[in-house]
Amino acid sequence: MSFSTYGRHVTMDLREVSFDKLNDAEYLKEVLVEAATRSGATIVGESFIRFNPQGVTGVLVLSESHLSIHTYPEEGFAAIDCYTCGTTVDPEIATDYIKAELGGRIAGYRALRRGSGPIEDLHVLGLAAAN
Amino acid sequence: MSFSTYGRHVTMDLREVSFDKLNDAEYLKEVLVEAATRSGATIVGESFIRFNPQGVTGVLVLSESHLSIHTYPEEGFAAIDCYTCGTTVDPEIATDYIKAELGGRIAGYRALRRGSGPIEDLHVLGLAAAN
Numbered sequence: 594m595s596f597s598t599y600g601r602h603v604t605m606d607l608r609e610v611s612f613d614k615l616n617d618a619e620y621l622k623e624v625l626v627e628a629a630t631r632s633g634a635t636i637v638g639e640s641f642i643r644f645n646p647q648g649v650t651g652v653l654v655l656s657e658s659h660l661s662i663h664t665y666p667e668e669g670f671a672a673i674d675c676y677t678c679g680t681t682v683d684p685e686i687a688t689d690y691i692k693a694e695l696g697g698r699i700a701g702y703r704a705l706r707r708g709s710g711p712i713e714d715l716h717v718l719g720l721a722a723a724n
Numbered sequence: 725m726s727f728s729t730y731g732r733h734v735t736m737d738l739r740e741v742s743f744d745k746l747n748d749a750e751y752l753k754e755v756l757v758e759a760a761t762r763s764g765a766t767i768v769g770e771s772f773i774r775f776n777p778q779g780v781t782g783v784l785v786l787s788e789s790h791l792s793i794h795t796y797p798e799e800g801f802a803a804i805d806c807y808t809c810g811t812t813v814d815p816e817i818a819t820d821y822i823k824a825e826l827g828g829r830i831a832g833y834r835a836l837r838r839g840s841g842p843i844e845d846l847h848v849l850g851l852a853a854a855n
Contacts, residue, residue, distance in 0.1 A: 596779075598801045600794075602735060606838055638771035640785045648727075650790070652783050654771045658794050659783055663731075663809065665839075670729040672838055674807065678794065701843035705834060707737055707803055708796075711849075712832035718842075 598708030600658060600678035601715060603688045607671045610697035615666035618643040621651050624694045628687040629653050629660050634677060657682045662691070671695060678708065685716075729839030731789060731809035732846060734819045738802045741828035746797035749774040752782050755825045759818040760784050760791050765808060788813045793822070802826060809839065816847075 614620060618641045629636055638654030652661040658676040665671075673691055675684035685704065692699065702718035745751060749772045760767055769785030783792040789807040796802075804822055806815035816835065823830065833849035 596796055596798070598737075598796050598799050598803075600803065602805070604733060604836060604838065604843055606843060637773050637781075638783070640769035640771055640783070642768050642785060644787070650768075650785055652769070652771070652785055652790055652792075654773060654781055654783055656775070658781065658803070659792055661783075661790055661807075663789050663807070665727055665729050667727070668729050670839060672729075672731065672733075672789070672807070672809075674733070674805075676792075676794070676803070676805065678803075701838060701841070703836060703843045705735060707735065707832060708801060710832070712735055712737060712834045 597679060599680065600676060600707045601684050602676040602705040602707050603674060603684045604703045605673045605688045605692065605699060606701035607673065607692065607695060607697040608700040609669045610671055610695045612666040612669070614695055615664035615671055616647050616649065618649045618651065621649055621662055624691055625651055625653050625660055625662060628690040629655060631690050632677070632684060632687040633682045660687055669697060728810060730811065731807060731838045732815050733807040733836040733838050734805060734815045735834045736804045736819045736823065736830060737832035738804065738823065738826060738828040739831040740800045741802055741826045743797040743800065745826055746795035746800070746802055747778050747780065749780045749782065752780050752793055755822055756782055756784050756791055756793060759821040760786060762821050763808070763815060763818040764813045791818055800828060
């Protein structure tokens, strides 16, 4: 059996998100699980870690690749990436949901096409466009 | 305590890698652990999954963010990404090591700067430049 290697990889940086949301590993896991589910992905593994003195890293392993978040609560900053192979799952549904839940503003956004020639931009938002 | 949100996120697609390497979760874990260690990263979590009929997804959670691989052995294809926050860890040491271990050719390569204004390219290799 052969599968298409086509995939989309969204990287999104958020700023001005509340400290409490970004420092709550359980809350962030709920948000990422719901985001992955809404995008149509299947969750097959997870790892969420709360750092000292603050900050969370969370990764959901998906049948279709992965969804991750890394937070700097003291900076109001979160770096999210969602990589999904194939066409049945839309990673931007996941990242849009995360943005809506966490709030803040998009400080950087790149959606890349992978597995189909060179890695190329699908969507780019800069500071001006994103706000 | 406050930390810089600056980070580098390398995405690398490999082709023409041997089926056996790409279908061996234990081997891939060894390669990623060594890659992370050489780059100076600290591993704090992991999740490696072998799919049926073939293919592996592996994620190492790092103090500095994450290192992941998703493979399509039947296509000789592997998608790697290494995201590291801060300046003490160089993600390209990790991806260079993975490329050297797995062999094959680079079909796509983008190194992005994150957490410091818009997400921007640091290095880009296309098909022509990468081979």
